[in-house]
Amino acid sequence: MSDAIEKVEAFIFNDDVQSILSEINSNLMDFNILEITGMGNQEIKHSNILAWLFDDSEHNLEYLILENFLKKIIEKNQNSTLQEYIYLSKVKKDIKIYREQNNIDLLIVDEANKLTLAIENKVYANEREDGNDGGQLNKYEDILKEQYKDYQKYFIYLTIGLDDASRNNWLVASHQMVGDILVDILKTKDITTKTKIIFESYIDLLKRSGIMSDKRLKDLCKKIWDNPQYREAFEIIQNNKPSKINEILNAIDEFKKIDNNIQIIKDITNRGVRNIHLKFYNESPLIYRIMYDTKGKGLGYVIVSEQKSINIEKAFTLTVNDKPLLINTKYRTKPESQHEYYLFSKYSEYFILDTEITKERVNALLQAFQNNDKNFLL
Numbered sequence: 001m002s003d004a005i006e007k008v009e010a011f012i013f014n015d016d017v018q019s020i021l022s023e024i025n026s027n028l029m030d031f032n033i034l035e036i037t038g039m040g041n042q043e044i045k046h047s048n049i050l051a052w053l054f055d056d057s058e059h060n061l062e063y064l065i066l067e068n069f070l071k072k073i074i075e076k077n078q079n080s081t082l083q084e085y086i087y088l089s090k091v092k093k094d095i096k097i098y099r100e101q102n103n104i105d106l107l108i109v110d111e112a113n114k115l116t117l118a119i120e121n122k123v124y125a126n127e128r129e130d131g132n133d134g135g136q137l138n139k140y141e142d143i144l145k146e147q148y149k150d151y152q153k154y155f156i157y158l159t160i161g162l163d164d165a166s167r168n169n170w171l172v173a174s175h176q177m178v179g180d181i182l183v184d185i186l187k188t189k190d191i192t193t194k195t196k197i198i199f200e201s202y203i204d205l206l207k208r209s210g211i212m213s214d215k216r217l218k219d220l221c222k223k224i225w226d227n228p229q230y231r232e233a234f235e236i237i238q239n240n241k242p243s244k245i246n247e248i249l250n251a252i253d254e255f256k257k258i259d260n261n262i263q264i265i266k267d268i269t270n271r272g273v274r275n276i277h278l279k280f281y282n283e284s285p286l287i288y289r290i291m292y293d294t295k296g297k298g299l300g301y302v303i304v305s306e307q308k309s310i311n312i313e314k315a316f317t318l319t320v321n322d323k324p325l326l327i328n329t330k331y332r333t334k335p336e337s338q339h340e341y342y343l344f345s346k347y348s349e350y351f352i353l354d355t356e357i358t359k360e361r362v363n364a365l366l367q368a369f370q371n372n373d374k375n376f377l378l
Contacts, residue, residue, distance in 0.1 A: 047105045047121045049202055050178065051097045054108065059195040063093055065181055066108070070117075072177040073156060079171060082154055089113050102143045103136070105158075115152045116144055120170070122159045123211070129166045137167045160211050179203050179212040244357040245274055245292055248299065251362035252278070259370060269294065278366075280373040288369045298353040301365065303372075 052058070054066040067086055074083045094112035101107050106119035118140050120127070133139040137155070144153050157165035158173045165172070182199045185191065191199070206212030224230045256262050259280070265287065266277040274292040285307040291300045352361055 046123050046175075047099060047119075049198075050119070050121065051099055051106055052198075053178065053182075053202075054106070055095070055097050059191065059198075061185070061189065061191070061195075063095060064185070064189075065178075066095070068181045068184075069173070069177055072181070073171050073173050076162070076173070076177075077171045079154075081152070082171075085113065085115060085152070102140070104140050104143070107144075109148070109151075113152075114150060115154070116148050117154050117156060118144060119156045119158055119173075120165070122157070122163070123175075127157075127166060135166060137165055137170060141167070141169075175206055175211045176213060179206045243294065244299070244354060245294070247357060247359050248276070248290065248292055248362050251359040251366065252276070254359070255363060255366045255370075262366070262370070278369065280370055281377060284373050284377055286373060286376060290365075293354070299357055299362070300352075 054063070054069070056062050059065075070082060070086055073079070074086065091112045093110050096109045096111065098107040098109070099105070104118050105121040106117075108117040108119070110116075120137065120140070127136065129135040129137075133142070137157075141153075141155065144151075155165075155167070155170040156173050157163070157170040158175065160175055162172050162174045179202075182203055186196065186199055186203075203212065224234055252262070252264065261282075262278060262280050264276060265279050266275070268275050272294050274294060276290045276292070278288045278290065280286075280288070285305045287304050287306060289302050289304060291302070293299075352365075
């Protein structure tokens with residue numbers, strides 16, 4: 001028996017380890033309704049939840065979550081004018097929340113107090129800083145300056161790690177702030193069962209994804225990593241984690257036997273993500289980039305173009321497993337090695353979870369790409 005196998009077996013059959021793993025498991029929910037929806041790290045779904053939390057449509061907390069979120073932002077950024085809005089508003093708030101209006105993740109408009117809050121929500125994604133519009137944040141500022149001329153305007157850059165935005169006038173915020181607010185409300189407020197389930201599920205999801213810190217969970221995990229023998233065995237297990245990349249590559253190979261037009265033009269791994277660039281027809285400007293997260297989050301894709309401008313009249317709507325892919329031709333990516341691509345579709349994030357990846361599902365995705373290319377060429 002190899003030394004590695006002995007270490008893994010010693011780890012698995014250790015009562016102390018099993019006790020710690022049991023505690024870790026009990027610290028998380030057995031049933032998470034948001035995880036079932038495939039929410040995970042998908043920014044769009046996170047933004048939908050945030051819109052529901054910040055609004056006053058169903059949970060009947062008025063604007064308590066939004067106000068507490070803004071208070072945390074004020075404390076972090078030392079912004080006095082936003083502080084005046086929270087504490088000194090003379091008119092009752094009349095808030096409307098818009099999703100993806102002009103591509104802004106969350107746009108909060110207080111009609112009564114003539115104020116707007118634009119929130120750019122980043123979950124494991126980077127800001128686009130280049131392009132003819134001066135970058136996405138500059139673009140959003142220009143849009144609000146034009147559409148809400150007489151309104152006070154605040155811009156919030158929401159990230160996991162309180163990252164700074166490229167623009168100095170964007171206030172920084174984190175998902176941890178939202179999670180902490182929900183934890184406090186669960187302790188102090190009488191809320192409905194439905195609201196409680198959603199709050200607890202979102203908090204649990206943030207913890208599972210490492211977006212929100214959990215001291216108890218960290219202490220339990222630290223017990224594993226602080227023990228050299230446990231840590232070594234766990235690293236062996238992690239390094240030998242099953243990968244679905246072979247199923248993806250096999251699906252592509254089988255598809256190529258049916259349609260020999262398909263070709264892999266680039267296959268690279270960057271920051272733990274395997275990027276496979278596919279081209280279906282030489283006369284098409286479109287390239288389909290499949291992204292497989294090697295840490296087990298899943299499979300996503302984005303469609304790019306080799307041409308700076310394409311015939312928008314030939315644009316299409318891609319649907320796979322009843323999930324539509326939004327089309328947007330306004331954004332431009334940074335130049336990549338050997339190719340300069342222009343973003344055609346919105347990033348799908350982890351469209352298929354790792355546990356759901358099969359050759360059949362990948363084949364369905366490739367079929368949709370192929371049909372799209374054929375339609376584009378008509």
